Amino acid sequence: MITAIVIPADPAEPVRLEQLDEHDLGTYQHLVGGNVEVVNLDRPPASLYLNEEGKLLDLPLNQRATVLLWAHSSAFRGRDVIVGTAFVVGPPDAEGDDQTAPAELVELLPGSVRCRVQFTTSESDVWRSDEEVFTDALAAYLHGVQLAQRAAAIREVRVVPKLDEQLREQWFKLGMENRGLVPRTTRRSPGAASSAVSPSKSWPTTSDTATGLSAPRSTTATCASSIRSRVVTSG
Numbered sequence: 001m002i003t004a005i006v007i008p009a010d011p012a013e014p015v016r017l018e019q020l021d022e023h024d025l026g027t028y029q030h031l032v033g034g035n036v037e038v039v040n041l042d043r044p045p046a047s048l049y050l051n052e053e054g055k056l057l058d059l060p061l062n063q064r065a066t067v068l069l070w071a072h073s074s075a076f077r078g079r080d081v082i083v084g085t086a087f088v089v090g091p092p093d094a095e096g097d098d099q100t101a102p103a104e105l106v107e108l109l110p111g112s113v114r115c116r117v118q119f120t121t122s123e124s125d126v127w128r129s130d131e132e133v134f135t136d137a138l139a140a141y142l143h144g145v146q147l148a149q150r151a152a153a154i155r156e157v158r159v160v161p162k163l164d165e166q167l168r169e170q171w172f173k174l175g176m177e178n179r180g181l182v183p184r185t186t187r188r189s190p191g192a193a194s195s196a197v198s199p200s201k202s203w204p205t206t207s208d209t210a211t212g213l214s215a216p217r218s219t220t221a222t223c224a225s226s227i228r229s230r231v232v233t234s235g
Contacts, residue, residue, distance in 0.1 A: 003100040005088040005109050006031060009062040015110045015138070020089070022098045031087055033059070041072035043158055044102040045091040048072075051084040059084035066204045067141040068109075070148075071157050078149060081204050107161065108137040114162040117144040121153045133162050 002022045007015050020027050028036050037052035065086040070077040090099030115137050117130040134140040137159055144157035
């Protein structure tokens, strides 16, 4: 059994963790409501499953899964959307079997962990932190992809837990003892963390979609064995 992160299309339904048999294709199909398609995610490596015929069936837009896709697979950003219920598991192992969803995403997505957005730019691969702090990881993901859409210099975005202040101070002191190792961070005035999407932050819409997942083939998962050998990926 593996742990999956299930993201319902209905925003009123919470993101949840569910135990799956990684060899049971029927369970995968039941979750998405039909034939399954799988897309690779990066940073950390993961697999996003969705309904292969979701757009033909006119399934509802899944805004939360879409911003997750746009953050973890930038080739799709602004080019396509996810419809219907989707779920995330870990990357396939050496035998091609899916693994448990990455611990980083299990920590972030179903809960209310304080987190922030980090990004890289066309000038540097060093991750930099945005100053805003969130208690809703998916609101942070939305903020991150919108930063990338507004600023052409931003290449990749990710959401990470906010470093505990006591640990931050220990890190800072260690850096002071080893000059040149102190990371540059952006500080903000004390205040409540953002827990909801502000009216100025709009979710993806169906105008961002094409007839199918439109990123290059290299970003779409390749079938291996077990479940994946019976999954039709996008063309």
